[in-house]
Amino acid sequence: MSRILQIHDLKTAYFVGKKNQGILHHIKNAYVEKGEFVSVLGLNGSGKTTLIRSILGMQKIVSGQIAFNDIDSENLNINEISKLVSVALTDKIDDAFLKVSELVSLGRFPHGGAMGRLNDNDIHKIKEAIEIMKLRSFENRVFSQLSDGEKQRVLIARAIAQDTPLIILDEPAAFIDSPGKLGIMRMLRKLTYNKSKSVLLTTHDIESALRFSDKIWLLSPDGKFISGEPNDMVGSGLINEYFDKDGIVFNRESLSFEIESGANN
Amino acid sequence: MQMAKRTSAYIIVLTAGVLLLFLLNLSYGSVLISWDRVLDALFGRIADSPDAIIINSYRLPQAVTATFVGMALGLSGLLLQTLFNNPLAGPSVLGISSGASFGVALVVLSGSLSGIDFILSGFAFGNILVVVAALIGALAVLLLIIFVSSKIANIVVVLIIGIMIGYAINAMVGVLQFFSRSLELQAYVLWGLGSFSKTTLTQSVGLAISVSVLVILGCLFQNSLNVFLMGKNYARSMGINTKILQLKILVIAGLLVSLATAFTGPIAFLGLSIPHIARNLFNSSNHRILLPAVVVLGAFIALLCNFISKLPGYDTSLPINAVTSMIGAPIVIWAIVKRAKIKQ
Numbered sequence: 001m002s003r004i005l006q007i008h009d010l011k012t013a014y015f016v017g018k019k020n021q022g023i024l025h026h027i028k029n030a031y032v033e034k035g036e037f038v039s040v041l042g043l044n045g046s047g048k049t050t051l052i053r054s055i056l057g058m059q060k061i062v063s064g065q066i067a068f069n070d071i072d073s074e075n076l077n078i079n080e081i082s083k084l085v086s087v088a089l090t091d092k093i094d095d096a097f098l099k100v101s102e103l104v105s106l107g108r109f110p111h112g113g114a115m116g117r118l119n120d121n122d123i124h125k126i127k128e129a130i131e132i133m134k135l136r137s138f139e140n141r142v143f144s145q146l147s148d149g150e151k152q153r154v155l156i157a158r159a160i161a162q163d164t165p166l167i168i169l170d171e172p173a174a175f176i177d178s179p180g181k182l183g184i185m186r187m188l189r190k191l192t193y194n195k196s197k198s199v200l201l202t203t204h205d206i207e208s209a210l211r212f213s214d215k216i217w218l219l220s221p222d223g224k225f226i227s228g229e230p231n232d233m234v235g236s237g238l239i240n241e242y243f244d245k246d247g248i249v250f251n252r253e254s255l256s257f258e259i260e261s262g263a264n265n
Numbered sequence: 266m267q268m269a270k271r272t273s274a275y276i277i278v279l280t281a282g283v284l285l286l287f288l289l290n291l292s293y294g295s296v297l298i299s300w301d302r303v304l305d306a307l308f309g310r311i312a313d314s315p316d317a318i319i320i321n322s323y324r325l326p327q328a329v330t331a332t333f334v335g336m337a338l339g340l341s342g343l344l345l346q347t348l349f350n351n352p353l354a355g356p357s358v359l360g361i362s363s364g365a366s367f368g369v370a371l372v373v374l375s376g377s378l379s380g381i382d383f384i385l386s387g388f389a390f391g392n393i394l395v396v397v398a399a400l401i402g403a404l405a406v407l408l409l410i411i412f413v414s415s416k417i418a419n420i421v422v423v424l425i426i427g428i429m430i431g432y433a434i435n436a437m438v439g440v441l442q443f444f445s446r447s448l449e450l451q452a453y454v455l456w457g458l459g460s461f462s463k464t465t466l467t468q469s470v471g472l473a474i475s476v477s478v479l480v481i482l483g484c485l486f487q488n489s490l491n492v493f494l495m496g497k498n499y500a501r502s503m504g505i506n507t508k509i510l511q512l513k514i515l516v517i518a519g520l521l522v523s524l525a526t527a528f529t530g531p532i533a534f535l536g537l538s539i540p541h542i543a544r545n546l547f548n549s550s551n552h553r554i555l556l557p558a559v560v561v562l563g564a565f566i567a568l569l570c571n572f573i574s575k576l577p578g579y580d581t582s583l584p585i586n587a588v589t590s591m592i593g594a595p596i597v598i599w600a601i602v603k604r605a606k607i608k609q
Contacts, residue, residue, distance in 0.1 A: 058498055082504030091496045094350060096604045097550040098494055106492050110504045114489045162503070 003070065004084070004166045004198045005032040005055070010064030012047065013055045020062055024050055027064070027225045030217060032166065032200050037192045039209035040202040042219030043242070048202035049090075051219065052170050055200075056087060056096065068166070082110040086162035088155040088169040093143065100146070100154050101139045104129055107161030129160035133187060149180035156184070160191065167191070169201040173208070180207055185212045206243060207256050218242060272547060272554050277511050279561045283332070289318055290328040294575050294582075323462065326469040328568065330433075331461040331588060333469075334525040335535060335567025339559035340483055341521040342536035343543070345554070347490050348514045352601060355537035356522040358424060359410050359515075360431030361403045363438075365526040366457060368402025370396055370438045373453045383470035392463065395456065396527050403523035406430060411515055420497075458584045461528040461571050472528050476521065479558055483517050486510070490552040522606040533586045534593025537546040539563050542599035566592070 007030040014022035024047045032038050040048050053059045055066055057073065066073045068084045076084075093103075097179065107129065108122040118126070130136055133153040138146070141155060152172055159167045172188070173181040185205075187211045191197045203209050209216065210230040218226040218233065220242060226233075233239050239250045247260040291303045298306075298316050306317040307325070338356055345354040356362060372394055409430065414423045442450060457462075462479065489510055492500045497507045525532065543558040544550055570592060574583040 005352050031285055056498075056502065058501065073584070078506060079504035080500060082502060087502045088498070089498055089502075090500050093495050093499075095494045097544055097548060099549075102491075103495070106495065106499075106503070109488055109492050115488055116488065193481065 002034050003031045004034055004068060005200065006065075006067040006070065007031065007055070008065040008067070010054065010066065011062035012061060013062050014050065015060055020060075023062060023177040023223065025219060025223050025225055027051075030225070030227050032198050032215075034165065035192050035196040036198050036200055036214045037189055037212060038198075038200045038215045038217060039213040040217045040219060041206055041209055041242075042202075044204075044222060046219040046221050048219060049170055049216075052200075052202055055235070056085065056168065066181050079110060082162070082164075084158035084164050085163040085166045085168060088152070088159050088167070088172055090170050090174065093151075096142070096144055098143045099128070099139075100135060100141050100143055101126070103143050103154055104135070104161050105155045107158040107163075109128065110162060125163055126161050129157040132160055132191065149176040149184070151185060152176060152180075152188075157186070160197075165196075166198045166200065169199070171202055171204070173203050173205050175244070182208060185209075188212070206250070210239070210255055272558075275547060276557060276561055277529075279565050283561060283564045283568060286565065286572060287328050287332065289326045289403055290331065290575075292570055292571050293572065294319070294324060294445075295578065322465065326464045326466045327462045327571065329466075329469040330464045330474055330528060331567040331571040332564045333473045334461065334529050334532065335539075335563035335565070336480060336560045337476045337521040337525040337563070338532060338536035338567075339543075339563025340480060340519075340556070341525075342538075343405035343540040343552075343555055343559045344483060344490075344514050344518040345536075346540050347493055348511060348518070349420055349423065350494075350496065351602060352541070353537070354424065355534075356518075356525070357431070357531070357533075357536070359411070359427035359446065359519065359522070360406050360434060361431075361522045362526045362531040363431040363434040364406030365399040365403040365476040365523065366531065367434045367438055368398035368400070368405075369456050369530075370453055371402070371538045372398040373456065374441045374449050376532055390464075393468075395463075399527035399530075400523055403519075403526055406434070407516070407519035407523060410519065411512060414511060414515060415508075418508060435591075456530045459532045459586045461529055461567070461585060462582075463530070464528050472524060475524055479521050479524075481518060483521075484556050486514065487552045487556055490514075490556075491550075494550055529585075531586075532567075532589055534597070535567060535591045537562065538593040538596040538600075539566060542566070542596055545600055545603065 007027050010027045012024045012027060015021070040051060041047050050059070054061045068076065068081060073081065099256060101118060105118060105126045108118060108125065112118070112122065130139060134155055135157055138150065143151065146154065156169070156172065159178060170171050172184055176184065185208045188201070192199055213230055216230055216233050218238065226238065234252050234255065243250055249260045250259055251258045288300060288303060292298045292300055294318060298320065302311070305311045305322060305535050306320040311317045341597060342355045345356070345358065346352060410423065410427055413426050442453070491507055492503050492505055493510070500507050539559050539562050540555070543555050543562050547554050547558050549555065569586060570588040574585050574588045577583060
């Protein structure tokens with residue numbers, strides 16, 4: 001299996017200016033294979049977003065290698081990377097006129113450049129992305145007027161239109177109601193099955209991450225990194241160890257969090 | 266498709282409006298000159314008549330200057346608003362026009378200190394000296410801003426530093442003013458009021474050519490600017506070297522502001538308001554539409570303001586900044602209130 005993302009001996013940190021504030025994580029070996037669905041879990045402050053930003057080169061790393069399709073990212077320019085990895089981030093998009101179809105079509109930029117017009121292939125990819133994320137009915141609406149769930153679907157459609165083997169998403173399910181969350185996770189899962197895309201995402205929704213992912217990356221606040229299949233993580237009690245708190249415990253049978261009996265006052 | 270049709274219809278109507286206003290600007294003034302006389306004068310058929318002199322030496326350079334300064338300010342406003350992702354960004358925020366003012370203040374007001382009288386040593390000489398001083402002042406600040414932005418990646422910090430540079434320079438101008446004689450002071454204040462009528466025909470043609478080149482350069486970035494609407498991280502993820510793009514956009518916008526200010530003095534509100542009018546009129550933030558839109562609208566509104574400034578019909582016209590501010594300020598308020606409503 002080819003590895004769309006391979007991380008080797010990566011040390012991440014928060015940086016203030018040029019000084020790092022101590023190593024946040026040391027990831028000896030981690031990878032995402034073609035068609036794989038990987039979720040990054042961890043408590044608030046465990047550095048999920050820092051890891052994503054480090055992988056994407058949006059922030060400095062202390063040391064280590066990140067390779068896309070077996071090519072060290074040091075040897076790829078950002079235009080080449082933009083054809084391998086697309087993103088959906090939590091950055092606020094602050095424009096009062098940008099329409100859904102226009103935003104999705106921006107995903108074709110890496111393939112056309114600064115002056116290029118959309119060709120037939122571009123238009124096909126944009127339409128396909130809009131179909132996949134079920135956005136046909138609000139193609140012509142203004143992005144800033146959509147609900148959070150709809151916005152997230154538009155952002156994912158833009159990433160799909162970019163047509164990269166790997167899609168990285170930071171908190172795609174944040175601020176979205178439960179049916180919406182499941183809907184988004186299911187659409188992403190389908191993408192890995194039908195289009196052999198790889199998906200790497202961060203989430204606070206442990207239950208749906210365990211349900212949809214091929215692999216979980218677990219980040220602990222003390223810098224430990226564990227990668228494994230959801231079943232193994234649950235079976236070995238790791239999920240309980242990391243996330244049980246104040247009488248709220250993870251039930252290994254129902255795969256959901258419950259209030260511990262006798263602790264419900 | 267329908268949207269594309271409406272867009273081209275608006276552009277065609279506005280272009281026709283620019284031509285109409287251009288002719289109106291030539292025919293209207295303290296002396297009314299009929300349109301056929303205007304055309305006769307332009308094509309050299311009435312070479313030596315007073316009408317021909319009024320048109321070719323005064324009104325034509327003024328109209329050409331208004332047209333291209335409008336384009337320059339409108340385009341620079343759009344580039345800066347997209348670059349800083351801020352609806353209040355405009356030509357004045359980077360301190361570039363303050364730089365121009367400082368250059369002019371230095372030349373005009375130093376007459377008081379050095380004893381050389383620039384004002385009285387001949388109009389033509391004084392005039393070109395003022396243009397060069399303004400250009401050097403503006404470009405010096407632009408270089409400073411570019412240096413800052415090459416050191417500091419955060420564009421908002423660059424914006425704030427630009428505003429602060431503007432304040433500091435204005436303070437220096439204040440000191441110069443304090444030590445000046447009233448004659449020079451008056452000349453400087455007059456320059457600061459802004460005017461499209463300071464240029465000779467040759468200068469206005471030079472301005473037109475350089476603005477045209479920069480407009481074409483600016484249009485090369487249409488897709489990159491669209492991607493920039495999503496912010497720096499997305500732009501980077503789509504293969505844009507944001508630092509280099511920022512620098513290129515700053516240079517183009519900065520040169521446009523420098524040129525415009527050098528030839529006309531600071532003109533208020535055009536750069537700030539024209540992009541807002543364009544977005545609302547064309548109901549779009551797509552730079553494929555906005556770039557041509559601000560260029561045509563810029564020319565249209567500058568010519569309209571210049572025409573309005575002549576309406577009282579006296580020998581002198583209203584200060585152009587009074588007109589642009591009276592038209593511009595309500596437009597900016599309207600656009601920002603509308604934007605706030607859309608977002609709710």
